[in-house]
Amino acid sequence: MELLWGIGPKPTRGPKQGLTIERIVDAAVALADAEGLDAVAMRRLAEALEVGAMSLYTYVPGKAELVDLMLDRVYGDQLTDMVARSGAGDGGWRSRLEARARADWAMYERHPWVVRTAGPRPILGPNELAVQEATYAAVDGIGLTGHEMGAVITLVAGYVGGVARGIAEVRAEGETQTSEEDWWTERSAMLDRVFDADRFPVSTRLAAEGVFDGAPDAEDYLANEIRTTFEFGLERVLDGIAVLVAERNTTT
Amino acid sequence: MELLWGIGPKPTRGPKQGLTIERIVDAAVALADAEGLDAVAMRRLAEALEVGAMSLYTYVPGKAELVDLMLDRVYGDQLTDMVARSGAGDGGWRSRLEARARADWAMYERHPWVVRTAGPRPILGPNELAVQEATYAAVDGIGLTGHEMGAVITLVAGYVGGVARGIAEVRAEGETQTSEEDWWTERSAMLDRVFDADRFPVSTRLAAEGVFDGAPDAEDYLANEIRTTFEFGLERVLDGIAVLVAERNTTT
DNA sequence: CACAATACGGTACGGCGTACGGAGTCACAA
DNA sequence: TTGTGACTCCGTACGCCGTACCGTATTGTG
Numbered sequence: 373m374e375l376l377w378g379i380g381p382k383p384t385r386g387p388k389q390g391l392t393i394e395r396i397v398d399a400a401v402a403l404a405d406a407e408g409l410d411a412v413a414m415r416r417l418a419e420a421l422e423v424g425a426m427s428l429y430t431y432v433p434g435k436a437e438l439v440d441l442m443l444d445r446v447y448g449d450q451l452t453d454m455v456a457r458s459g460a461g462d463g464g465w466r467s468r469l470e471a472r473a474r475a476d477w478a479m480y481e482r483h484p485w486v487v488r489t490a491g492p493r494p495i496l497g498p499n500e501l502a503v504q505e506a507t508y509a510a511v512d513g514i515g516l517t518g519h520e521m522g523a524v525i526t527l528v529a530g531y532v533g534g535v536a537r538g539i540a541e542v543r544a545e546g547e548t549q550t551s552e553e554d555w556w557t558e559r560s561a562m563l564d565r566v567f568d569a570d571r572f573p574v575s576t577r578l579a580a581e582g583v584f585d586g587a588p589d590a591e592d593y594l595a596n597e598i599r600t601t602f603e604f605g606l607e608r609v610l611d612g613i614a615v616l617v618a619e620r621n622t623t624t
Numbered sequence: 625m626e627l628l629w630g631i632g633p634k635p636t637r638g639p640k641q642g643l644t645i646e647r648i649v650d651a652a653v654a655l656a657d658a659e660g661l662d663a664v665a666m667r668r669l670a671e672a673l674e675v676g677a678m679s680l681y682t683y684v685p686g687k688a689e690l691v692d693l694m695l696d697r698v699y700g701d702q703l704t705d706m707v708a709r710s711g712a713g714d715g716g717w718r719s720r721l722e723a724r725a726r727a728d729w730a731m732y733e734r735h736p737w738v739v740r741t742a743g744p745r746p747i748l749g750p751n752e753l754a755v756q757e758a759t760y761a762a763v764d765g766i767g768l769t770g771h772e773m774g775a776v777i778t779l780v781a782g783y784v785g786g787v788a789r790g791i792a793e794v795r796a797e798g799e800t801q802t803s804e805e806d807w808w809t810e811r812s813a814m815l816d817r818v819f820d821a822d823r824f825p826v827s828t829r830l831a832a833e834g835v836f837d838g839a840p841d842a843e844d845y846l847a848n849e850i851r852t853t854f855e856f857g858l859e860r861v862l863d864g865i866a867v868l869v870a871e872r873n874t875t876t
Numbered sequence: 877c878a879c880a881a882t883a884c885g886g887t888a889c890g891g892c893g894t895a896c897g898g899a900g901t902c903a904c905a906a
Numbered sequence: 907t908t909g910t911g912a913c914t915c916c917g918t919a920c921g922c923c924g925t926a927c928c929g930t931a932t933t934g935t936g
Contacts, residue, residue, distance in 0.1 A: 386882020387932040424885035518835035527857035534786025583770035605779035612864030638913020639901040676916040
């Protein structure tokens with residue numbers, strides 16, 4: 373996809389283009405941020421840009437490519453995010469990798485629609501490659517083989533993406549109307565009717581301990597809990613990697 | 625969603641129903657397995673079941689609910705998978721949790737479309753709850769608080785889901801035609817033109833080491849590598865949890 | 877100044893989910 | 907026994923979607 377890199381022959385003959393790919397992608401990202409990925413329809417996007425629907429196809433071959441561009445765009449945001457944090461973090465691989473994971477997480481928080489794209493496939497866009505490079509650099513020179521480095525970043529990226537994905541729905545539920553309160557009471561009434569303490573002993577005990585509470589109302593309380601869960605898991609992941617790193621450095 | 629639990633008033637007045645929800649969900653899952661989630665369209669599904677398109681709405685209120693049912697269905701498969709493995713594994717929390725993760729992984733391998741559903745939200749279906757119960761039970765009684773148990777399973781589930789999601793595209797690419805070979809040579813030619821060794825030093829070195837090779841052809845080689853990466857990350861995750869468990873058990 | 881190349885965008889096609897309403901089928905009350 | 911109302915099945919249609927096609931307007935070049 374040479375569009376991503378902004379290369380390719382530029383025409384001289386015809387009329388000027390009234391838009392730029394950049395503006396289109398910006399508008400698309402804004403639309404997705406505001407109203408979700410489904411809102412990014414060619415007609416709606418064109419309307420937002422005040423052009424005809426089909427005009428967009430002058431800039432972009434199809435919607436799939438547009439989504440690719442959107443993804444590489446938000447990777448770019450992540451890059452600036454990383455350099456902003458990099459000033460403080462110079463503590464070693466752990467803090468570097470942690471910063472990377474947190475930048476990833478911030479991206480998912482800012483752009484929840486990313487998890488809904490049909491798999492952040494290897495787009496090979498400039499920003500994606502830059503992020504990947506930075507991630508590899510974070511675990512470079514600490515005694516791991518190349519394959520291990522690859523596996524480690526897959527691990528971290530997988531974890532962050534997985535939690536983000538798992539959490540997206542909770543956030544999404546919050547955004548639907550249905551007045552939140554009603555939904556939960558209805559739901560839990562349903563659960564009560566069906567929940568069998570004998571079949572689910574551990575869950576029952578944990579519910580009694582209040583582990584599953586705190587979901588109704590209280591938006592930022594919920595957000596806080598999500599963040600806590602994320603941080604907790606991240607520490608475990610990094611601990612696990614630390615075990616490997618220590619092993620490699622003593623065995624050698 | 626009382627459909628999931630098979631409760632609710634059953635009518636006596638009208639004609640018999642010619643289908644069952646079970647048959648519909650089975651067909652839908654088969655369709656998704658064979659041709660992907662997009663192939664599960666109400667008309668196509670109805671055609672496969674040899675009924676009119678709108679008849680399905682007698683059984684299911686809408687497509688979203690159908691997808692929920694499909695998800696709880698594959699959770700059910702996972703359950704049988706788990707009891708099959710449980711005979712061997714009785715080594716402690718680690719092997720229990722490992723078995724859970726592997727069952728999850730097997731589900732994603734058997735039903736790649738699961739990662740494409742709009743967030744495996746808390747459906748609260750019977751099978752999902754059973755799986756959750758089993759997962760909680762795996763980490764029960766090892767010295768963790770309720771919240772920690774929750775965070776641990778979020779961690780594991782997030783990791784597995786994340787890697788499955790990250791991997792889905794590679795698998796998907798393999799299934800598209802475009803003759804695989806051409807795609808890669810074209811892609812890498814593109815990359816060569818654009819890849820700047822100065823901007824991406826670490827990636828360049830790793831590429832030279834051959835870390836990124838092995839992607840063309842060789843389907844089961846690739847599958848093997850994916851599995852290796854998954855297993856590797858899983859070990860790290862479990863190591864990280866082990867650190868926590870050890871800490872809790874000595875501090876106490 | 878003519879011409880070729882390009883941008884713009886209206887119309888239209890096939891596909892999606894599903895609202896609506898009519899026709900046929902069955903259990904039960906009268 | 908028969909009427910009635912609940913229920914199933916499903917054809918039609920509506921409003922979305924992505925996008926193929928093509929006419930028209932605009933531009934730089936020979």
